[in-house]
Every structure is written in C-alpha cells, then in structure tokens.
Amino acid sequence: MSRAEIVRNLLRAFATLLVLGLIFTLVNPQAVWETLRNADPLLVGVACALFLAACFISAGVWILMLRAVGCSTGVVNACSLNLVGFFFNSLIPSGLGGDVWRAWAFARQEEARPENRWRRATLGMSLATVLAERWVAFVALATLTVLTLPFALPMVEDLRLPLAMFGSVPARA
Numbered sequence: 001m002s003r004a005e006i007v008r009n010l011l012r013a014f015a016t017l018l019v020l021g022l023i024f025t026l027v028n029p030q031a032v033w034e035t036l037r038n039a040d041p042l043l044v045g046v047a048c049a050l051f052l053a054a055c056f057i058s059a060g061v062w063i064l065m066l067r068a069v070g071c072s073t074g075v076v077n078a079c080s081l082n083l084v085g086f087f088f089n090s091l092i093p094s095g096l097g098g099d100v101w102r103a104w105a106f107a108r109q110e111e112a113r114p115e116n117r118w119r120r121a122t123l124g125m126s127l128a129t130v131l132a133e134r135w136v137a138f139v140a141l142a143t144l145t146v147l148t149l150p151f152a153l154p155m156v157e158d159l160r161l162p163l164a165m166f167g168s169v170p171a172r173a
Helices: 003-026 029-038 041-068 075-091 097-112 123-155 160-165
Strands: none
Touching: 041 075, 041 123, 075 097, 097 123
C-alpha cells in the first residue's frame, strides 16, 4: 500500500469518525438506545433482511444496465458500491451524492483494469447506467403505487389530495 493510499484511508476514517461524532452531538444517544432496546428484534431483523434484498436487487438491475453498454462487474462489487452509495445518499441531503459516487468509483475501477485499456467505462457511461437503474426503480415504485391505490383509497378520509395528485380536481375547493 502506497503512502498516498494510507493517507487517503486515514482521512476517510477521520471523516467517518467526525460525521459519527457530529451525529451523536445532535442526537440523544440514550433516547436512541431506549428506542432500539424496546424494538421488536424479529421486525428489526426482517427490516434489515429486506434492505439487503433491495440492495441485491438494485445491484442486479445495475449489472444489467452495465452489460447493456458493454461493461460488466461482479455481484459482490456491485453490492459493495451500492451499499456505499446508499450510505452517501443517506448522508448527503440531495440523495444524489451516493449515485454520483457509485458512478465515479466504478469508472475509476474500470480505468485501473489493464484488460480494459481499449474499452473503458467513462464517467458519463457509468453515470448513465446508474441513472437508468434509478429510473427503473422509480418506474417500479410508480407502478406499485398505481396498482395498490385502489386498496389504499378506502383508508383516505379526504379524497381531494389523492385526486389532486392525479390532476382530477383542484387541491383547494
């Protein structure tokens, strides 16, 4: 490991500790601990499993998008980049930082591979695949929303807001 890599890793560790320290100064750790201690462990486990399943599904979609443009990566690498991207999306207010990082990190990995010297994933190609994967996720969520809307409408007391979302009636009457 070169000196530059050591310094970079130390800076990353310091930044992580700094962010964690900032979080713990803004949040009451005792309240967080009490909430987690009283949580149902089975439901917490199921939630974690569902999150990891979503990560694998997202990575699978991204792998397909990469193959569509002539690039490839392994499942472990795609999941790793996805998890780090999810972390940055949670940390950065815009929610796009993780996607930009994932595209940048993948393009950088591709540039470092000697067998790819003739066919390198540019940052633009990489970003396009990430955005395409996000678009697929959006369309899937929108489809699920439309399909489940008939079941959710009976639970809504005032139908003006859902109808206004679809442009049927004005939001204010």
